[in-house]
Amino acid sequence: MPKVKLHVDGEIVEQEVKDHANLVVLAGIKQFPKLKYGCGMGKCTRCTCRVIDGGDQLDPPNWKEEKRLGDKLEEGYRLTCQLSVKDDLEISQENIDVRKKKREVQELRKD
Numbered sequence: 316m317p318k319v320k321l322h323v324d325g326e327i328v329e330q331e332v333k334d335h336a337n338l339v340v341l342a343g344i345k346q347f348p349k350l351k352y353g354c355g356m357g358k359c360t361r362c363t364c365r366v367i368d369g370g371d372q373l374d375p376p377n378w379k380e381e382k383r384l385g386d387k388l389e390e391g392y393r394l395t396c397q398l399s400v401k402d403d404l405e406i407s408q409e410n411i412d413v414r415k416k417k418r419e420v421q422e423l424r425k426d
């Protein structure tokens with residue numbers, strides 16, 4: 316089973332997950348603590364992480380990630396809710412301010 320290490324709020328959460336797990340789905344059912352997320356659908360960007368290690372096993376960014384993250388993808392940022400974890404992965408949500416103003420989020424939801 317893949318091992319996931321998450322750096323968030325000065326803590327490190329380390330946990331094994333099932334093959335092809337979606338961390339936001341696990342967080343939603345209280346099986347992956349501390350992960351920051353919102354819509355779960357690639358719209359709000361609240362789940363944005365920076366991949367530290369293990370990025371090669373992830374599928375290439377999808378259109379939602381390209382639309383929401385743009386140039387940030389080249390810096391290793393991904394939308395956690397769009398990732399399927401197939402092997403060990405280390406990600407960080409430290410110092411990522413991706414919160415959007417309420418109005419912007421409402422605009423995104425219209426897409």
Ligand code: FES
Nearest residue numbers: 353354355360396
């Ligand atoms: S949880 Fe909203 S974009 Fe990932």
